[in-house]
Amino acid sequence: MATLKLSNVKKSYGAVDVIKGVDLEIEHGEFVVFVGPSGCGKSTLLRMISGLEDITSGTLEIGGEVVNDKPPKERGIAMVFQSYAIFPHMTVRENVQFGLTIAGASKQEKEEKVAEAARVLQMEHLLDRRPSQLSGGQRQRVAIGRAIVRKPKVFLFDEPLSNLDAALRMDMRMEIGRLHDTLDATMIYVTHDQVEAMTLADKIVVLKDGLVMQVGTPMELFHEPANLFVAGFLGAPSMNFLDVDVTERDGTFAKVANAALDPITVAHKGRIDGPGKGVLGIRPQHVSAVEPGSGMLHGKVNMTERLGTETVANMTLQDGSTFIATFDEDKIFQQGESIDLVFSPEQAHLFAPGEMKSAAH
Amino acid sequence: MSSKLTRSNKAGWLFAMPGFSLLFLFIIVPFFFAFYLSLTNQRLVSPNEAQFVGLENYRNLLSVAVVTLEPETDDAGQIVRDEDGEIEYPRVRTITRSDEFPQYRGMGEWFRWHWGDTAKVVIASDVLFMKALVNTLTFALFIVPLQGGGALLLALLINQKLRGINVFRTVYFMPVVISIVVISLLWRFIYSGNDGLLNNILEVLTLGAFTPIDWLGRTDTALGSIIAMSAWQGMGFHMVIWLAGLQAISPTLYEAAAIEGASKWQTFRYVTWPGLRNTAVLVLIVITMQSFAVFAQVDVMTNGGPLDSTQTLVFQTVERGYGKQDISGGATISVILFLMVLTISAVQGFLTRERK
Numbered sequence: 071m072a073t074l075k076l077s078n079v080k081k082s083y084g085a086v087d088v089i090k091g092v093d094l095e096i097e098h099g100e101f102v103v104f105v106g107p108s109g110c111g112k113s114t115l116l117r118m119i120s121g122l123e124d125i126t127s128g129t130l131e132i133g134g135e136v137v138n139d140k141p142p143k144e145r146g147i148a149m150v151f152q153s154y155a156i157f158p159h160m161t162v163r164e165n166v167q168f169g170l171t172i173a174g175a176s177k178q179e180k181e182e183k184v185a186e187a188a189r190v191l192q193m194e195h196l197l198d199r200r201p202s203q204l205s206g207g208q209r210q211r212v213a214i215g216r217a218i219v220r221k222p223k224v225f226l227f228d229e230p231l232s233n234l235d236a237a238l239r240m241d242m243r244m245e246i247g248r249l250h251d252t253l254d255a256t257m258i259y260v261t262h263d264q265v266e267a268m269t270l271a272d273k274i275v276v277l278k279d280g281l282v283m284q285v286g287t288p289m290e291l292f293h294e295p296a297n298l299f300v301a302g303f304l305g306a307p308s309m310n311f312l313d314v315d316v317t318e319r320d321g322t323f324a325k326v327a328n329a330a331l332d333p334i335t336v337a338h339k340g341r342i343d344g345p346g347k348g349v350l351g352i353r354p355q356h357v358s359a360v361e362p363g364s365g366m367l368h369g370k371v372n373m374t375e376r377l378g379t380e381t382v383a384n385m386t387l388q389d390g391s392t393f394i395a396t397f398d399e400d401k402i403f404q405q406g407e408s409i410d411l412v413f414s415p416e417q418a419h420l421f422a423p424g425e426m427k428s429a430a431h
Numbered sequence: 432m433s434s435k436l437t438r439s440n441k442a443g444w445l446f447a448m449p450g451f452s453l454l455f456l457f458i459i460v461p462f463f464f465a466f467y468l469s470l471t472n473q474r475l476v477s478p479n480e481a482q483f484v485g486l487e488n489y490r491n492l493l494s495v496a497v498v499t500l501e502p503e504t505d506d507a508g509q510i511v512r513d514e515d516g517e518i519e520y521p522r523v524r525t526i527t528r529s530d531e532f533p534q535y536r537g538m539g540e541w542f543r544w545h546w547g548d549t550a551k552v553v554i555a556s557d558v559l560f561m562k563a564l565v566n567t568l569t570f571a572l573f574i575v576p577l578q579g580g581g582a583l584l585l586a587l588l589i590n591q592k593l594r595g596i597n598v599f600r601t602v603y604f605m606p607v608v609i610s611i612v613v614i615s616l617l618w619r620f621i622y623s624g625n626d627g628l629l630n631n632i633l634e635v636l637t638l639g640a641f642t643p644i645d646w647l648g649r650t651d652t653a654l655g656s657i658i659a660m661s662a663w664q665g666m667g668f669h670m671v672i673w674l675a676g677l678q679a680i681s682p683t684l685y686e687a688a689a690i691e692g693a694s695k696w697q698t699f700r701y702v703t704w705p706g707l708r709n710t711a712v713l714v715l716i717v718i719t720m721q722s723f724a725v726f727a728q729v730d731v732m733t734n735g736g737p738l739d740s741t742q743t744l745v746f747q748t749v750e751r752g753y754g755k756q757d758i759s760g761g762a763t764i765s766v767i768l769f770l771m772v773l774t775i776s777a778v779q780g781f782l783t784r785e786r787k
Contacts, residue, residue, distance in 0.1 A: 121689075121690075141692075149690045151686070151687060155683040168701070171701075220691075
């Protein structure tokens with residue numbers, strides 16, 4: 071069984087700490103996505119799991135066995151690189167069977183396994199071509215073929231779709247999802263694209279500056295972000311953050327308001343200690359527009375973008391802050407038109423100001 | 432559409448003129464001049480008008496024949512043997528100076544082998560040229576793998592991220608920037624028979640069991656000694672070319688190979704070497720061409736000796752053209768050398784071409 075366990079894993083280059091202590095458990099068969107802004111250490115973490123990078127401290131277990139000091143080939147992993155990393159002088163067939171050639175597999179075994187991989191990836195007709203004759207999507211397919219042919223316990227994907235154009239990216243995304251269902255293998259996938267993360271993952275790990283910000287299912291992260299960073303990182307357009315004054319607080323709820331927001335009561339989830347400052351997060355999709363005077367959030371429309379399926383309104387609230395609202399229907403606002411917004415307080419998230427603490431600790 | 436350069440760009444041509452005329456004067460003219468000279472009997476300095484002699488120079492250099500010598504027999508028809516029991520043969524000059532064989536006139540023995548009781552003797556009109564040819568080919572045959580392989584090994588060694596690796600890069604490259612003449616002089620001391628460095632080292636390593644050798648003074652070691660030194664001297668240059676090739680290989684390919692579990696040798700076999708293909712062709716052809724031009728080492732270290740065992744084609748070209756003032760003879764050798772190198776490079780290029 072290919073479970074993975076990372077315990078307080080750290081990585082430093084000299085005095086620079088890149089990974090600052092990651093604890094993570096991954097079950098067999100899970101599709102885990104590492105997501106975060108560039109430089110957050112997600113690729114480094116993946117490369118540490120693969121064995122291409124040393125682990126400075128902490129332990130990494132694969133299938134219950136500590137593999138810190140084992141070379142990549144003894145970890146039972148396969149990896150797909152952003153740049154494909156297929157060998158330019160070999161045919162597709164030779165590329166796909168490379169791992170088997172290295173292991174000294176028989177000709178018959180190679181043929182069978184390559185045929186199977188080619189069938190799964192629908193690239194039988196490409197086997198005798200050279201990489202230079204392939205498109206980007208086909209090359210990535212070859213790289214995936216090379217990974218699956220050895221039947222590894224864990225698949226590692228390092229931004230595999232970043233070099234593809236948008237349409238192809240969607241196709242390959244679905245294909246990777248399908249592959250996960252077919253292969254029943256553990257997959258770890260690094261991306262900076264939140265759509266890939268949301269659509270593919272069983273479990274998302276949000277990283278920032280070498281720390282885990284939150285781990286959870288895509289919907290948990292979307293609906294219950296543990297901190298400002300996760301709240302702002304997932305969802306498009308990003309969540310709006312209002313600086314609010316917390317006037318009252320009891321065990322569960324807090325009363326918040328500011329110049330643009332009439333007092334409302336929201337759950338604080340233990341994230342603020344008492345009256346004072348707070349940040350209220352509201353997703354653009356969770357508001358509706360109403361006549362001025364009948365809503366709780368007051369502002370003016372600066373600009374609207376009508377996309378057909380939805381309308382995005384860029385607003386300035388009465389406290390001077392900017393607010394993005396999206397409405398399902400096609401709405402027309404005049405520039406400078408005053409409108410009020412309503413939202414359900416259960417869908418608003420209250421955070422302490424500047425709170426970025428990792429949820430995993 | 433014609434390019435801008437060829438479309439009435441007078442200023443451009445004007446600027447290019449000095450360069451073009453120098454190239455023309457010192458490379459293109461001498462090149463064709465050599466062809467012309469090889470067809471005449473021009474002397475370097477002579478009051479006589481040169482005459483057109485056709486291919487006679489080539490005939491004088493390249494004529495080779497095999498003659499068969501029957502053993503000497505006594506009156507009873509028995510084969511005559513000397514005190515050691517070796518069969519006695521008539522002297523080769525009985526053929527090459529005989530009026531019976533005008534076609535062999537002036538030729539000399541190059542080498543011979545025995546076929547039953549008879550001796551087959553290869554005679555050549557210019558034995559010295561033949562020796563130089565064989566030596567040059569031997570030189571090239573050894574230099575290409577030694578220098579190319581050694582340079583690759585060095586390149587692999589210095590293509591690492593280690594502290595102080597630049598010191599090694601500099602040290603390995605140093606012989607290239609030093610003049611070959613200086614290096615040849617230094618190596619004469621190293622190879623010296625009395626108290627040379629090499630002899631001293633070998634004596635120490637074998638605890639005195641090694642008998643010192645005059646490396647450059649013996650027919651069986653002189654050429655080998657020059658080959659070893661030349662391979663060492665040129666290695667740094669080709670190391671840099673290999674290094675450039677190595678660094679053009681994407682590091683992710685090595686990572687992919689590591690993930691797939693390739694050993695060091697497998698990584699070299701499947702990633703490094705195929706990635707160096709084009710570099711290898713370049714190195715192969717460049718070393719071949721350079722090795723056919725070997726001259727300075729021979730000139731400084733042995734002067735072609737001992738007993739012509741280190742004669743080479745370029746050395747003979749210079750020797751004849753200037754030493755003997757036979758400029759047409761020298762030109763003929765250089766034309767032959769040019770055709771040889773051209774053919775070999777073409778064959779190498781063909782054999783190492785990209786196969787689709």
